[in-house]
Amino acid sequence: MSLKAHAQGSTCPPTKPGVLRLYSMRFCPFAHRTRLVLHHKNIPHEVVNVNLKDKPDWFLALNPLGNAPVLQIDDKIVVESTATSEWLDDVYPENRLQPSDPYRRAWDRVLLEYMGKLTNGFYSAAGSPAAELQGKLDEIMKHFQFFEDKLRERGEGPFFGGSKPCMFDFFFWPTFERYPALAILQDSPAARLDPQRFPKLTALGKAMERLPAVKAAGLDAEKHSVFIKGYLAGKPDYDLFLEE
Template sequence: MRKGLSQLSKMSLLHLKTGSVCPPTTPGLLRCYNMKYCPYAQRTLLVLHAKNIKHEVVNINLMEKPEWFFEKNPLAKVPTLELDGKLMYESLVTCDYLDEVYPEPPLYPRDPWQKGRERCLIELFGKVISSMYKTYRAYAKEDKEEMAETFNEVVNGLAPFEAELKIRGTKFFGGNTPGMLDYILWPFGERFPVVEISARKMLPQTELPLLKSWMQNMKEDRAVKAVYIPPEIHKMYLEDSLSGKPGYDKNYSALLASKV
C-alpha cells in the first residue's frame, strides 16, 4: 500500500486493461471500480470516505477496458460497486445507496421534498458540467472566442448555485458540514481551476464570492482531502486526454516535481 494512503481504502494503483485478470474479491469488503481522474467515480469515493466505509479501489483503463469488466457492468463505466458478487453502477445510484445503508453522517436532508430539491439541483448542475467540457474542447482547439463564450456559460450556469448558497447562509450546501450536493458537485469544483486555466480567465470573485469560499472550505474537508488531485495534475491529465492518450498510469506528480 502506498505510504500516506487513507487506511479506509486499499487501492490497486495501475489501471487494469484488456487481457488483465480481475483481482479476487474479499468477502464482505466493498469494492469500487474507479478511474483515477474520473469525476463521476470520485463522487462515490467521496461518499465512501465521508461515511468511513472500508473499501478497496480497482482502477480500470477506460480506453482498453478489461473483457471481464463488461460482466460487472454492461455499460462498462465507472463507478461500479461490487459486494459479495452483487453489482451496482452510476455515480448517483451508488451514492444514494451508500447514504441509505450507511446512515452516518446523513448526507441528504431528512424531509423528502428537500431531498428531492437537492436532486433537482444535481440535475441542474448538469448544465455546468456540459459547459466545462465545452471549455476544455475550445482550449484544445485554441479557439479564443469559443473559450470566452463557453467560460461565460460556466459562470452563468453557476449563478443559481451562488444564489442557493446565499439563501441557505451556510458554509456548505449541506450546512456546517458537506452534504450530498456538496460531494456530488465537488469533483467538478476541484476542476474549476482547470477551466480557469483553459479559458485563461478567473471565475469572477464579484459574481461568485460564496462559491469561491465554498471551494476553499471544501478543500479542508477530510473526505475531499483523501481523494484530492491538485489542478496542475488535472491539467496534465486533461491535455493528455484531449490528445487521445489519457495517461491513466503516468506519474504526473513526478513530472510536476521535475518542473519545479
C-alpha cells in the same frame, strides 16, 4: 493492491468475502463522487482502477455500460455515481448525507440535474479554440450564478447542506475541483472564478478543501490539467503520477 489501471487482457483481482470494492478511474469526476462519500463516511473498501478507453471484458461483465464507478460486495453490484453514493448512505447510515426533509431532498435532485450543464460546459470550454472561449465562459458563468443564487437562498452555509456537507456537496465538488484547470489549459485568467462575483461559491470551495475526504480523494489543478489535456487529445494516461 496496485493503483494502476486494468486494461483489456488483464485479469480481475480476486474478490474477498465481505470486502467492499470500488471499481474506479483516478481522474473520473463521477467515480470521484463515490470516493468522496466512502472517505467522508470512513467506509472500509478497496479500489480497482480501470482503463476506460480499453476496458477489460471482466469489467464489462460487471457493468455493460462500461463506465465508472461500480461498487461490488459479494453478489451485490451497484453502478453509476448517484446510485452508488446513495446506496452507501443507506447501507452505512452513520453521518447521514441525504436530507431528511422531502422538499430539500427534491431540490437537491434539481441541483443535481442542473449539474450536467456545468460539467458539460467545463469540458466543452477546455477543448474550445481561443476564438470561441469567451462565449463558452459566459455560459459557464451563468451556470455558476445559478448555484451561487441557490446557496444564497438557503441562507445557511458554507455548504449546500448548511454547516455540514450533504450529498449534493459531494456531487458538486468534482466538477468544482477541476474548474481551476480550465485557466491552465486555456492559459486564460478570464477563466478564473471571481470571488467578488461568487462569494458563496468561494466560501464553499474553501470549506470543502478543509474536509478530510476532499484531501484524501482530490488532486490539484495542475494534475487535473495534465490528464484532461491528454483526454481531449484522445490519449488519456490513467496511470499519471503513479510511482509504482
